[in-house]
Amino acid sequence: MIVKMKFINISGPRDDIDRVTDLYLSRYEIQLESALSELKTVDNLRPFVELNPYRDVLAQATQFVGYLPNVDDVTPDESLGLDDMFEVVRKACEDYEGLQAKKEKKKAKIEELRAKQQLLSPFRPLDCDLHKVLGYRYITYRFGRIALESYHKMNKYLMDDLSAIFVEGERDESFVYGAYFVSPGEAQKVDAVFRSLHFERIELKDEFEGTPSFAYQSLERDIARINLEIQDLDKEAGEMLSDRAPQLIAAKNRLEELSKNFDIRKMAARMKDSQDDSYILCGWMAEDDVEKFLEEIKDDDKVFVVVEDDHDAYFGEPPTKLENPKLFKPFEMYIQMYGLPAHNEMDPTIFVAITYSFIFGVMFGDVGQGLVLFLGGLLLLICGALIYHFKKAPLAGIIATAGVFSTIFGFMFGSIFGFEDIIEPLWIRPIDHMTTLPFLGKLNTVFIVAVAFGMFLIIVAMILHIINAARSKDIESTWFDPNGVAGLIFYIAVVVTIVLFMTGNPLPGGIVMGIMFGVPLLLIFLKEPLTRMIEKRADKMETGPGMYIVQGFFEMFETLLSYFSNTISFIRIGAFAVSHAAIMEVVLQLAGAESGNPNWFGVIFGNLFVCGFEGLIVGIQVLRLEYYEMFSRFYKGSGRAFDPYTKKKTK
Secondary structure, three states, rough: EOOEEEEEEEEHOOOOOHHHHHHHHHHOOEEEOOHHHHOOOOOOOOOOOOOOOHHHHHHHHHHHHHHOOOHOOOOOOOOOOOOHHHHHHHHHHHHHHHHHHHHHHHHHHHHHHHHHHHHHHHHHOOOHHHHHHHOOEEEEEEEEEHHHHHHHHHHHHHHOOEEEEEEEEEOOOOOOEEEEEHHHHHHHHHHHHHHOOEEOOOOOOOOOOOOHHHHHHHHHHOOOOOOHHHHEEEEEEOOOOOOOOHHHHHHHHHHHHHHHHHHHHOEEEEEOOOOOOOEEEEOOOOOOOHHHHHHOOOOOOOOEEEEEEEEEHHOOOOOOOOOOOOOOOOHHHHHHHHHOOOOOOOHHHHHHHHHHHHHHHHHHHOOHHOOOOOOHHHOOOOOOOHHOOOOOHHHHHHHHHHHHHHHHHHHHOOOOOOOOOOOOOOOOOOOEEEEEEOOOOOEEEEHHHHHHHHHHHHHHHHHHHHHHHHHHOOHHHEEEOOOOHHHHHHHHHHHHHHHHHHHHOOOOOOHHHHHHHHHHHHHHHOOHHHHHHHHOOOOOOOHHHHHHHHHHHHHHHHHHHHHHHHHHHHHHHHHHHHHHHHHHHHHHHHHHHHHHHOOOHHHHHHHHHHHHHHHHHHHHHHHHHHHHHHHHHHOOOOOOOOOOOHHHOOO
C-alpha cells in the first residue's frame, strides 16, 4: 500500500533550527523541498549563507575511523559532549600529524637513497673501490654512458691512437654504461673524442665505500632499515588510534548527524523583518508521523507547524512511499524496476506477488526443484543479511516464495525432481492430459486453463484500471477507455460467449450479442466527444470528423488485436508447464533412469541445470507477463520515490 503523505511547513527562530532538527526531525523521515522554490508567494525569503562548522572535523574523524580495524566490534563512548568530541579529534589529529611528518621525512630519505641506487646500478659490474677511484690525483676518470651504435667506434679509437682505458659496466637496449681512465696530459684529447661520440657523463659523489655493488647493497640495507622504522611509526599510529577508538567512533557518528542536520539549511529559507529572524522548512511526511510530530511539539513554543491538505497548491505531486507486509515486501523490487505508483494510483505489489508466484509455480511445477529454490532463496536471504548488515535481499525473498508455489504445483502435477511415477498428481499431469473442445478438437488441458486464467487476470487488470482512473477523476479513462468500463463489458461479453460456445450451451440471440459487443465498442469509438459532452467542454476536436473516423477505426482495430494477443499470450504458461515436464523426461532418459539403473550424478546435474537455467527463463517470462499483459492495462508507474533527508532514528 501507499503511505499517505502530508505537506508541512515548519518555522521558528533562526537560531533554533539546529535544535529542532536534532531533537525532532532526526526522529522522523521527511522529504524536504526547497523552501525558496515552494513558498514563492511568501515575501522576504532569503537563503541561508553559513559555513558548516562540523564538516572539516568530521572529515578528520572519518579518516581516523577508516584506519581502525574491526570498527563494528567497538562500542562508541556515548558519554562525550560536543566539546569533548572536538578535543578528541583535535588531539588525535595533532598526534597523528606528528607521526605522519616523521613518516614523510623517512619516505623522503628512502627516495633519496633510491635515487643514489639508480645512479650506481649500471656500474655494479665494475670491480673497483669507488672511494679510492673518486680520490685519484694522477689519473683522470669519467663515468657515464655511450650509445650502442657509438660503442664500436669508441673501441676502434681506443685501439688506434688513444691512450685510455674503458671499463664496461651494464648494458641495456640503448646504452653501454662504464668509465674510462686516462692520464691528465691526454685527458683533453680523449674527452674531445668521447664528446664526439656523444658520451654522456654521470657524476658520482665521493660518498660511497667499496665497490659499486657493495655500495648498492649498503644503500639497500639502509632502505630496509628505514622501512622498518616507517612500519614502527604506522604501528604507533594504529595503537594511538585504537586506544581512542570508542571516542573517535562516537565523535564521527555524532558529527555526521550534526553536519547533516546543519546542511538542512540548504533546503531552508530565512524570513527576516524588523522584529525577528526566522527559518522556514517545508516537505513531505507520512500522515502518521505528522500526527506524532504534532503531538511531540505541542508544548514547544518555539516550533510552529502548518499542515497543508491541498498539495495541489505546491510544486510537484506527493512522493511515493510503499509499505507492505513482510511477505510481499520483496516484490516491491519489481514495482521499482517498472516505476513507482503515483499518489493516486493503487499499489500493485500484492497483486504482483500473488500472480507472479502463482504463474511461476504453474510454469515450473516440481516438488523437488521447488524445495531447492525455496531453500536456496532462504540461504540467499540469510547470506544477504549477513553481507549487507541485515539489509533485505529482495530477490532472495522472491526466489523463496516462487519455490513454495513451485512445490505446491509439483504436488498438483505429481512431479518430484522430474520423476512422475513416485507420487500421484493431485490434479493432472501437464504433458498427458487432453481436453476435447468444439471446433478446436483435442487440446492440452493446461493450455486451456492457462488461457482461461489469462482472461481472468485481464479482467482483474481492467477493474484495477477503472479504480485508478476513478481516483484520478478521469472520466474518459474510467468509462470509455479500452480498459475502462466499456472495454470491460466488451471483454466480459467475449469471454462469456466463448465459455458458452465451448461448453455447448446456447448462445445469446443476435440482437443481444449485437448490444453486448456493439454498444461498448461504440462507446470506445466515441470516447472523445462523449467525454467533452459529460465535462461540458466547448473545445472542438483537434481533427475533423473524417479524420477522427479513420483514426478511430484503426485504433479500434488495434484495441481488438490487443485483446486477442494479450489473451493468447497467456498460453505460454501452459507451454512452459508442458516443456518443463518434457525437458525433465529428456534429462532422466539421458541419465538412464528408464532402464532402472540411473546415473545419479547425471540426475543431480540435470536437475541443477534445469533448476538454474529454466528457472531463470521462467522468472523472466513471468515478469514479461506482468509488465506487458497486465501493467500495460492499469498501471502507469509515474510516481517519484520518497527520499527522506533525515533517516528515522530508533530510540
